[in-house]
Amino acid sequence: MGNGYLRFAALGDSTTVGLGDPVPGGGWRGWARLLSEALQASYDVSFCNVAISGATAAVVREQQLAGAVAHRPDLASLLVGVNDTLRSTWDPARLREDLLHVAAELTGAGATLMTVRWHDHGSILGLPRLVVRPITERIEVVNEVYDEVHATFGGLRLDLALMPEVLDRANWSIDRFHPSEVGHRALARAWAERLRAAGFELPLPGATPEGGCPPSWRRDVAWMVAEGAPWVGRRARDLGPWAVRRAVVAMR
Structure with missing residues (x-):
């Protein structure tokens, strides 16, 4: 399967951004x-990335779906939740x-x-299990x-919990939440x-960093101050009281 026109739409949150x-x-x-870019080795690719940082499933449905469908994709990635x-x-x-x-x-x-299928984010964040247990649930x-989406609509899927790379610190940004x-x-x-297992022709993207910005602790710190810390603060205000209540109940 190759040498044709291929439309790829990517929907989701900051990971897909x-x-x-x-x-x-x-x-x-x-x-x-x-x-x-790897698919372009064998196809004339039209790529449409409608992902939005911070998106929830509702945001995907309300703000991304129409644009993705209008692209008439042959492949559509849906990573959100x-x-x-x-x-x-x-x-x-x-x-x-x-x-x-959205899947339908x-x-x-x-x-x-x-x-x-998402991995256990608590194991990456390094927080006490008492704190991350509610998120894990x-x-x-x-x-x-x-699982229901895959059983109903099929397609391809990736179980991140089965990827050994998930536990490698080098695969995570300074916030340990974004790759x-x-x-x-x-x-x-x-x-x-x-x-490739499904019949598409493409080379594997390179594993070694190239063409992007080289690692920089200054840039990481700047990003954490400008974006990471405010994001953590918003999530703490939003989820914190509920997580504390759950932790107190679990200790009883």
Whole structure:
């Protein structure tokens, strides 16, 4: 399967935006763009990235879906749900409804879905289990919804918990929540392997950093001050009281 026209739409949150993989002059690259560049070796690729940093499943449905469907994608990646788990407005029923609706619309437009099962973010953040247990429980709910999405609509999927790279600190940015360039490359390579197994022709994206911004502790600190710390603060205000209540209950 190759030498044709291929439309690829990427939907989701900051991971798909490419946070953690900066490019010279500003902006982000990320796994989805790396994958689209690899696909260009065999296809005339039209790449549409509608992901938004901080997006929840509802944001994907309300602000990204129409643009992605209008692109008439052959491939559509849907990586979202972690931000839902970090909000006090957590609503599993709404999450399920939104993800199933988005998946139905994308596959109805002819796209092959690309979805994930999320890893345990608590093991990466290095926080006490008492603190991260509520988030872990919510991630399990998100994964159950993705299981239903995959069972209903098929497509390709990636189980991040089975990737040994997830536990390697080099694959994470300074905030330990967004992939580094190395992490984005690992994601792109994992997706490329699944696409090749499905009959697509493409080389594996390189694993070694190249073409982006070289690692810099100054840039990492600047990013953490300008964006990372405010993000943590917003999530702490939003989720903190609920997490504390859950922790107190668990200690009784």
